Amino acid sequence: MTSRTFSLGGDLTLNRLGFGAMRLAMSTFNGPARAPESGIAVLRRAVELGVNHIDTAGFYGRGAVWANELIRTALTPYRDDLVIATKVGPLLGPDGVPSGQATPDQLRALVEADLRALGLDRLDLVYLRVGGVTGPGGESIADRFAVLAELRAEGLIRHLGVSNVDAAQFAEARAIAPVTAVQNQYTGAMELLAECEDAGIAYVPYFPLGGGDGRDSLDAEQLGEAAARLGATAAQVRIASLLAMSPSVLAIPGTGSLDHLEENLAAIDLALGGEDPSDLRG
Structure with missing residues (x-):
């Protein structure tokens, strides 16, 4: 890993090992809500340990427990570098699972809802998340991304990103407004990652510890051998391997457990050797 930080959009310095908020409110979209006190404790400890990049969404929640409200409760007043x-x-559909897609006319209300829930006047980074739980689908995103570009021009958003996109969608967005981050599933990422690295754009893999469709480029034997050699856990090897892929990669492992949080964040100090897995190619 060449650097522990990344300059997002040229004006925000992010620690490359951040935190994903999806599991603060529930373990899965189909699972029960977690106790809010646990999420608040995890968030406060994450910031204490140096996290200054939190990835969230307005649809992360269930019942009375929502990630954005936990973030506001736990961390306001926000640190200047957060x-x-x-x-x-x-x-969200009636079952609480994010199964529909907003139209261009609905996006402003979603951005304004995030501003209210987080207690902010401006959002640092807003991704247009495209499609469902499967991979990128090739549909045009121009009309929707143009709405976010307008909100950026109004001052409600600082930087724009795209999530779950293919190369054509990425190019489509970049033709409308500057893109500072791409958030895709980590598997099969190398071509798009190389484009991001060349352009100084962050690449933020989701499901960094596995999940999603179950694909994994590091098998259990590889992970076990590397973990034993390094005196680390399999999760720490995954995170360190992810960060070793490129200086443009930001990792956002998420958890609702203080123990798992400490384990994940300790991976920043894990130095991989030449014999260890150095990437997560799908």
Whole structure:
């Protein structure tokens, strides 16, 4: 890992090992809500340990427990260097699972809802999240991304990103407004990652510890051997390998457990050797 920090958009310095907020409110979209006190404790400890990049979304929650409200409760007044990224686009269905997509006319309300829930006047980074739980789908995102570009021009958003996109969608967005971050599933990332690295754009893999469709480029034997050699856990090897892929990669492992949080964040000090897995190619 060449650097522990990344300059987002040229004006925000992010520690490359951040925190994903999805599991603060529930372990899965189908699972029960977690106790809010646990999420608040995890957030406060994350910031104490040096996290200054939190990735969240207005659709992360269940019942009376929502990630954005936990973030506001736990961390306001916000530190000057804390960067909060959120995602808009998915709409929750009646079962509480994000199964629909917002139209261009609905995006402003979603951004304004995130501002209210987080207690902010401006969002640091907003991703347009495209499609469902499967991979990028090739649909045009121009009309929706143009709405976010307008909100950026109005001062409600500082930086824009795209999530779950293919190369054509990425190019489409960049033709409308500057893109500072891409958030895609880590598997099969190398071509788009190389484009991001060349352009100084952050690449933020989601499901960094596995999940999603179950694909994984590091098998259990590889992970076990590397973990034993390094005196680390498999999760720490995954995170360190992710950060070793490129100086443009930001890792956002999430958890609702203080113990897992401490384990994940300790991976920043894990130095991989030449014999260890150095990337997570799908």
